[in-house]
Amino acid sequence: MKLRIAGAQIPVTENVGANLESINRAIDYALGEEADILLTPEGSLSGYTHAFNQNEVSSALDSIVEKAKGRLGLALGTCYVEEDGLCYDQIRFYDKKGLYLGFHSKILLCSSLTDPPKGEIERYAVKPLRTFEFEGLVIGGLVCNDMWANPCCTYMPDPHLSQQLARMGAKVVFHAVNGGRNASYFSQIVTRQYHESNLLMRAKAGGVWIATVDNCLPEDVPCSSPGGVIDPEGNWVARLPAKGQHFFSCTIDVN
Numbered sequence: 001m002k003l004r005i006a007g008a009q010i011p012v013t014e015n016v017g018a019n020l021e022s023i024n025r026a027i028d029y030a031l032g033e034e035a036d037i038l039l040t041p042e043g044s045l046s047g048y049t050h051a052f053n054q055n056e057v058s059s060a061l062d063s064i065v066e067k068a069k070g071r072l073g074l075a076l077g078t079c080y081v082e083e084d085g086l087c088y089d090q091i092r093f094y095d096k097k098g099l100y101l102g103f104h105s106k107i108l109l110c111s112s113l114t115d116p117p118k119g120e121i122e123r124y125a126v127k128p129l130r131t132f133e134f135e136g137l138v139i140g141g142l143v144c145n146d147m148w149a150n151p152c153c154t155y156m157p158d159p160h161l162s163q164q165l166a167r168m169g170a171k172v173v174f175h176a177v178n179g180g181r182n183a184s185y186f187s188q189i190v191t192r193q194y195h196e197s198n199l200l201m202r203a204k205a206g207g208v209w210i211a212t213v214d215n216c217l218p219e220d221v222p223c224s225s226p227g228g229v230i231d232p233e234g235n236w237v238a239r240l241p242a243k244g245q246h247f248f249s250c251t252i253d254v255n
Contacts, residue, residue, distance in 0.1 A: 007240070093139075170208060
């Protein structure tokens with residue numbers, strides 16, 4: 001089975017209107033490339049924050065789904081307050097008809113290593129890991145630290161979520177990233193290489209395809225993790241430039 005994936009390395013801000021414009025540009029690109037599904041970064045609609053306007057995000061989400069409906073599936077990174085009243089850092093999945101398939105919530109929430117831990121672990125709720133069916137294919141989602149369990153900000157043990165998804169039948173993992181970074185040696189050499197190595201190793205370990213994109217802000221500093229598509233042998237088959245706004249499209253043969 002073949003699947004054409006588009007990805008958007010776009011700026012993620014706390015301005016929902018600006019984020020909506022970036023996502024709409026990405027949708028236009030994906031439609032022009034005749035992609036089956038578009039992946040956006042962590043928090044790409046709401047901003048990477050729990051302090052967003054839910055009504056504004058909901059309205060923008062409706063317009064995004066309507067724009068893509070009938071032509072393009074979505075793996076949309078956003079924070080969102082669900083019907084249970086809890087906020088989740090999530091990837092929302094929609095099929096090409098615009099049908100909502102459900103969401104993956106970030107499980108390895110970042111925090112301090114103190115006891116008790118402090119940080120986003122206090123702000124977002126978590127749901128159990130699950131898979132989704134898209135165009136007859138089993139897929140999964142992971143949000144940023146879910147993939148690599150960065151030891152500098154992960155309070156809990158690493159449950160190897162990508163391998164769990166593989167055991168659950170997932171053939172493709174959509175990975176939405178919004179990693180903090182700066183121009184320091186540790187950020188650009190140690191952390192970025194750690195992230196890339198984990199992407200390649202976990203694709204190979206699970207025998208899964210991984211599609212991944214990061215927030216591109218600040219645009220003069222390389223992203224915290226490379227964007228693109230990795231095959232089940234741990235090879236890049238599409239890769240974005242390290243800095244700035246970029247899109248990719250890539251057809252994969254899951255068989």
